[in-house]
Amino acid sequence: DIQMTQSPSSLSASVGERVTMTCRASEGISRSLNWYQQKPGRAPKLLIYGASTLQSGVPSRFSGSGSGTDFTLTISSLQPEDFATYSCQHSYITPWTFGQGTRVEMK
């Protein structure tokens, strides 16, 4: 299985700050990388697919980059509704696997 490792596991930030988190695959996955946002008690929500394509309806302050093994999710100006856990997931081959998540907390 391809292992997905996210860092940091958590971060503290203030509203308006720029936030960056990373996801590393244990082997190359081209650009078959998705990002999800999950709030407590809620289902994950698709934010980005194909490493950098924004899902319809997702605010443009979210952006993704990377290919191969290293990927980044950036929130350009953190908003109150962005405090959540962000998980990456590859769909390169099955089994699809997720990272352990990066929790974005209020500073």
Add this chain to the structure above:
Amino acid sequence: QVQLQESGPGLVRPSQTLSLTCTVSGGSISGHYWSWIRQSPGKELEWIGYVYSSGTTNYNPSLQSRVTMSIDTSRNQFSLRLSSVTAADTAVFYCARGSPLYVMSIVYYVLDVWGQGTAVTVSS
């Protein structure tokens, strides 16, 4: 828009079979990879597998020996059965729609619609 709703017992006895159903409303069940994902307390999401609208299945090898998925297109439902459960199977189970999305002619598979999740506890 498409909505998914999981249903099934919240408590399952050890060694028994966990059975969940996901009902799809507001859209077609055709052409998608209907998936099950679980999240154990404090752990990452785990993809269990999918059943395609044709009935073809693809399971996570870690669970393959215990998993069966099926689909009933006439009722817009798909189901998960997980046998011989133990406490380690306690989790929130989500059903989700897997969809192929295209970027410059390259297909990417995403989980773009999720159910709200159902908590299942394995305990005697």
